[in-house]
Amino acid sequence: MSQTINRRDLDFLIYEMLAVDELCEREYFSEHGRDVFEPLLDTAEDIALDHFLACAEAGDKHMAEVVDGKVKMIPEAKIALDNMFEAGFVAASLDNEYGGLQLPVTVANACMSIFQSANIGLCGLPLLTIGVANLINTYGNNEQKALYIPSLLSGNFYGTMCLSEPHAGSSLTDIRTKAELEEDGTYRITGNKMWITGGEHELSENIIHLVMAKIPGGPPGVKGISLFIVPRYQVNADGSVGEHNDVSLAGLNHKMGQRITPNCVLNFGDNNKCIGYLVGEPHCGLEYMFLMMNEARIAIGLSAVSAGYAGYLYSLDYARERTQGRLPDNKNPSNKMTPIIQHADVKRMLLAQKSYVEGGLALCLFASSLLDEEKTHPDESARLEARLLLDVLIPVVKAWPSEWCLEANKHAIQILGGYGYTQDYPVERLYRDNRLNMIHEGTNGIHGIDLLGRKVVMKNGAGFELFMGEIQKSIDAAAKHAALSEFVTSLQQAKQTVIDTTKVLTTAAAKGDVTVFLANSSIYLDMFSHLVLAWIWLKQAIAVQVGLPDAHDQDKHFYTGKMQACQYYFRWELPKIEAQAKLLSSLDTTCLDMPEQAFAG
Amino acid sequence: MKILVPIKRVIDANVRVHVKSDGSGVETANIKMAMNPFCEIAVEEAIRIKEAGHASEIIVITIGTSQCQDILRSGLAMGADRAILIETEAELQPLAIAKLLKAIVERQSPQLVILGKQAIDDDNNQTGQMLSALLGWAQGTFASKVVFNDGNVEVTREIDGGLETVSLQLPAIVTTDLRLNEPRYIKLPNIMKAKKKPLDILCPDDLGIDVNSRLKVLSIEQPAKRAAGIKLADVQELMDKLKNEAKVI
Numbered sequence: 001m002s003q004t005i006n007r008r009d010l011d012f013l014i015y016e017m018l019a020v021d022e023l024c025e026r027e028y029f030s031e032h033g034r035d036v037f038e039p040l041l042d043t044a045e046d047i048a049l050d051h052f053l054a055c056a057e058a059g060d061k062h063m064a065e066v067v068d069g070k071v072k073m074i075p076e077a078k079i080a081l082d083n084m085f086e087a088g089f090v091a092a093s094l095d096n097e098y099g100g101l102q103l104p105v106t107v108a109n110a111c112m113s114i115f116q117s118a119n120i121g122l123c124g125l126p127l128l129t130i131g132v133a134n135l136i137n138t139y140g141n142n143e144q145k146a147l148y149i150p151s152l153l154s155g156n157f158y159g160t161m162c163l164s165e166p167h168a169g170s171s172l173t174d175i176r177t178k179a180e181l182e183e184d185g186t187y188r189i190t191g192n193k194m195w196i197t198g199g200e201h202e203l204s205e206n207i208i209h210l211v212m213a214k215i216p217g218g219p220p221g222v223k224g225i226s227l228f229i230v231p232r233y234q235v236n237a238d239g240s241v242g243e244h245n246d247v248s249l250a251g252l253n254h255k256m257g258q259r260i261t262p263n264c265v266l267n268f269g270d271n272n273k274c275i276g277y278l279v280g281e282p283h284c285g286l287e288y289m290f291l292m293m294n295e296a297r298i299a300i301g302l303s304a305v306s307a308g309y310a311g312y313l314y315s316l317d318y319a320r321e322r323t324q325g326r327l328p329d330n331k332n333p334s335n336k337m338t339p340i341i342q343h344a345d346v347k348r349m350l351l352a353q354k355s356y357v358e359g360g361l362a363l364c365l366f367a368s369s370l371l372d373e374e375k376t377h378p379d380e381s382a383r384l385e386a387r388l389l390l391d392v393l394i395p396v397v398k399a400w401p402s403e404w405c406l407e408a409n410k411h412a413i414q415i416l417g418g419y420g421y422t423q424d425y426p427v428e429r430l431y432r433d434n435r436l437n438m439i440h441e442g443t444n445g446i447h448g449i450d451l452l453g454r455k456v457v458m459k460n461g462a463g464f465e466l467f468m469g470e471i472q473k474s475i476d477a478a479a480k481h482a483a484l485s486e487f488v489t490s491l492q493q494a495k496q497t498v499i500d501t502t503k504v505l506t507t508a509a510a511k512g513d514v515t516v517f518l519a520n521s522s523i524y525l526d527m528f529s530h531l532v533l534a535w536i537w538l539k540q541a542i543a544v545q546v547g548l549p550d551a552h553d554q555d556k557h558f559y560t561g562k563m564q565a566c567q568y569y570f571r572w573e574l575p576k577i578e579a580q581a582k583l584l585s586s587l588d589t590t591c592l593d594m595p596e597q598a599f600a601g
Numbered sequence: 602m603k604i605l606v607p608i609k610r611v612i613d614a615n616v617r618v619h620v621k622s623d624g625s626g627v628e629t630a631n632i633k634m635a636m637n638p639f640c641e642i643a644v645e646e647a648i649r650i651k652e653a654g655h656a657s658e659i660i661v662i663t664i665g666t667s668q669c670q671d672i673l674r675s676g677l678a679m680g681a682d683r684a685i686l687i688e689t690e691a692e693l694q695p696l697a698i699a700k701l702l703k704a705i706v707e708r709q710s711p712q713l714v715i716l717g718k719q720a721i722d723d724d725n726n727q728t729g730q731m732l733s734a735l736l737g738w739a740q741g742t743f744a745s746k747v748v749f750n751d752g753n754v755e756v757t758r759e760i761d762g763g764l765e766t767v768s769l770q771l772p773a774i775v776t777t778d779l780r781l782n783e784p785r786y787i788k789l790p791n792i793m794k795a796k797k798k799p800l801d802i803l804c805p806d807d808l809g810i811d812v813n814s815r816l817k818v819l820s821i822e823q824p825a826k827r828a829a830g831i832k833l834a835d836v837q838e839l840m841d842k843l844k845n846e847a848k849v850i
Contacts, residue, residue: 088789
């Protein structure tokens, strides 16, 4: 049994569903190919098993803490991360100009999912570092790129994103951190930041914070937010580390899960000596951050998938070994007890998990492939289309796995019964680790508003239409395979349901009823996501039909499993959207109308 | 000084092996393959010797089908300088392999051949010793420590009674045991560089070696499943079973 993401599944997605090896015909990826991907995925598995999985339990039991003013983590964490940086997994997908290796993001993320399934908490630090390097690479000036990126990719520096403040989490418009221009062109930063993963630690010689702050006199609200590079220690022109930059640790948050990694409250400029360096133009900070958010949100989706996947694998193995009871047609107590995997209800919970985690993984790698298309497709209109489609899908990529792969973790615990509820087995930890993903990188509620209020209606609905067109293409491709006819019919109907429901909602919005339009956007997000996932399962089923005629025995089992999980998704999950569509189309105001005082509590 | 490192492609150590239904061998179709773990240790040791300044070039070599290029590329990505594949579809026994390696040694003139003590598929543990005999070179087998000095190499061997240290004059053969070192992880930049390192392909005929097997495999079967234990009434019954049933005393 696999202990990290199943390799056959990854190979299926990379080569059979997404044909990533064909990307390597493009100049940008010309140094890559299957002969690089395979040993790289092998290395990811080796390091993940030897170092990430090996310290997952210890990291949970010994939460990061402050000792003598310094953040202390278990020592195995640094060894694991050093191995990951040294092997090139952090530098993998960046441009080679500053030390990157130009690997397709799809493959880099497939590797990351292996690490995440072994230890999702520990992966937050390298993922943030990749995000910071990407952002500086896109919006920083040449001097900033040369000074910070090579050190970020090598692991000498780690990175953080400092957006939230104690009083302003989802509400970025209300942040108060201040950046005042100095005569030398730098800025003096003062303020407090909250929820900073990796805000302080001793894993690297420096930490590069990307801080959102307001320059006094700028426009109000989010239009007045600028973005600054604020190092923990000043960086000298030769890249060496200089004086402390007046960024101090105010405390750690004591978390439910992902406890191996410190999550910090930071104070900037307590002694008025904290210097920041503007990225790009003033007042464009939020725009820069959001342009980079797609990658970060795929990472969150993948993190949720990976924790769900790890629980699925563990509970599957347990169900094969654990014997309990007898089957309904054979209740004779003198017969041996049966492995619980043979009980119908256990199979249900396993198949539900499989359909969620494998569907989620396919979704996240498909989204990653859109980043590769956006960057390297030779045709400009195709690049723009990839971007537009990703913009529409990103709320789904972030929110759906965080809801439904958490549901998978719930099933994994259930399969282990009482044992699953104890700390002697990893499934309760996986649940706690995964619970964060509904919250950070925009709560799922925010993503519901983003999808319905922004993505569906943007550019006169162009993104929405593009997405529906892509579904139609898959339906047309699937129609060539007789084995897929049931799915073709169901998806066609589900697509129409979502189109009709969206029309009712946008018509209400056009009449000016914005509050009612957005009131049930979480439900809209779930309905829309179920359509997306059914489409992703159909894409997998098409790849199965292509591979099946030449399949070996082992592969036949694999393909049968895919088809059965696809059928589960279409028969058990997809029909849920009809009830949601009915509720949404009625413009129901039950929640909206509830008087605050009536909550009586 | 050159080091030659012969390596073998085997079923990945993490894969559960299945015997083919006709008993002719084990199932390898569509099964994940990898470099034999003992061979990885040999490559790692060669790289460490080179890093310590005792060697100038490392050549990895394997004998088998064209798919075996993948483990040669892994060896190159770990740090070997070039690779040789002797391409053949034939089923090879250790003696044929040792003869092919002897021919390569004569062409390439390495001072040290370092290889795994055995492969995890057939567990023969013969190739290094046979090569040593064919070449008339000193051998240090089952190495858990290799200290390299110019002109000779000290090898600490894992033997039944403990550890034995032998000093070998070069040229010499060393076969590696598990405790010798921990192989490094392959890094992405090195995987990319390895694609550009030279990989020569020969065939057994080029070397004038007859690789026909002297042994015939009659059948391969799964080891018998261990039977459940039974409870005995007393020592008398145990003695009886040992004598008459198991026939061990």
